[in-house]
Amino acid sequence: MEAKLTLVGAGPGDPELISLKGIKAIAAADVILYDALVDESLLEYAKKDAIKIYVGKRANQHSHSQDEINKLIVDNALKHGHVVRLKGGDPFVFARGYEELAIAKAYGIKTESVIGISSVNLSGLYDIPLTSRGTNESFWVVTATTCKGELSKDVTLVAQSTATGIFLMGLGKLKVIVEAYRAHGKDKLPVAIISRGSRPDAQVIKTTMDNIVELAEKEKIQSPAIIVAGEVVGQELEEIKVDYLNQPLAYANA
Numbered sequence: 468m469e470a471k472l473t474l475v476g477a478g479p480g481d482p483e484l485i486s487l488k489g490i491k492a493i494a495a496a497d498v499i500l501y502d503a504l505v506d507e508s509l510l511e512y513a514k515k516d517a518i519k520i521y522v523g524k525r526a527n528q529h530s531h532s533q534d535e536i537n538k539l540i541v542d543n544a545l546k547h548g549h550v551v552r553l554k555g556g557d558p559f560v561f562a563r564g565y566e567e568l569a570i571a572k573a574y575g576i577k578t579e580s581v582i583g584i585s586s587v588n589l590s591g592l593y594d595i596p597l598t599s600r601g602t603n604e605s606f607w608v609v610t611a612t613t614c615k616g617e618l619s620k621d622v623t624l625v626a627q628s629t630a631t632g633i634f635l636m637g638l639g640k641l642k643v644i645v646e647a648y649r650a651h652g653k654d655k656l657p658v659a660i661i662s663r664g665s666r667p668d669a670q671v672i673k674t675t676m677d678n679i680v681e682l683a684e685k686e687k688i689q690s691p692a693i694i695v696a697g698e699v700v701g702q703e704l705e706e707i708k709v710d711y712l713n714q715p716l717a718y719a720n721a
């Protein structure tokens with residue numbers, strides 16, 4: 468028996484957004500440790516006798532500390548063999564996947580990583596690009612809440628730039644994020660909130676900075692959610708110049 472840890476990104480919610488490599492890892496696992504943001508239907512790909520352990524955080528349930536999860540990874544790999552650590556989105560985007568790799572390596576456990584589609588990418592599902600030619604040259608992914616629970620200084624920096632700002636764990640800090648943008652005269656900057664993105668109950672709202680707090684309250688926007696701020700949000704598909712539409716179609720008279 469070989470002790471092994473495979474970190475697998477399950478994608479942002481829709482179970483079909485995991486990779487084929489991720490599915491193959493689940494199917495090969497002896498033990499699966501999975502998070503709250505992971506769609507449980509993915510566990511159907513596991514072997515019948517695979518051990519499945521929920522390690523996420525849900526209201527009224529014991530939530531595992533990172534130390535407990537690290538211990539479960541090591542104990543189960545040494546005892547049962549192949550542990551798959553199934554995490555929401557990508558394991559390396561605000562997800563502590565690197566720490567889990569480190570602890571496994573420290574115990575001489577073989578490791579592998581299967582990257583996932585992050586919630587950072589969700590806007591594309593709703594026709595909002597992260598970059599658009601001639602509109603912006605970069606995007607920043609920022610956690611609104613630092614590990615000390617404070618507002619990240621990066622929020623102020625991105626608010627001054629022309630980058631698209633993508634804020635994770637930001638719903639509780641929406642007012643301060645908006646203030647940071649408005650302090651730089653960005654009252655009319657387009658902004659969207661995507662809640663439960665890629666799931667059947669997803670909610671997407673779009674407006675401008677000066678109106679987003681009110682709209683989010685009115686629409687009762689819930690976590691998990693990302694906030695996307697930037698000119699790309701206000702862009703309409705019809706505005707994009709698509710040259711070939713003005714050209715006669717070669718096959719039109721065929």
Ligand SMILES: C[S@@+](CC[C@H](N)C(=O)[O-])C[C@H]1O[C@@H](n2cnc3c(N)ncnc32)[C@H](O)[C@@H]1O
Pocket residue numbers: 479480504555556557558559560561562584585586587589634635636637661662663664665666690691692693
């Ligand atoms: C601890 S972070 C984990 C991020 C994850 N590793 C990823 O790559 O998406 C959790 C945050 O991700 C975002 N998130 C995750 N799933 C989401 C979803 N389906 N819709 C909107 N935001 C989501 C929210 O901002 C949430 O607070």
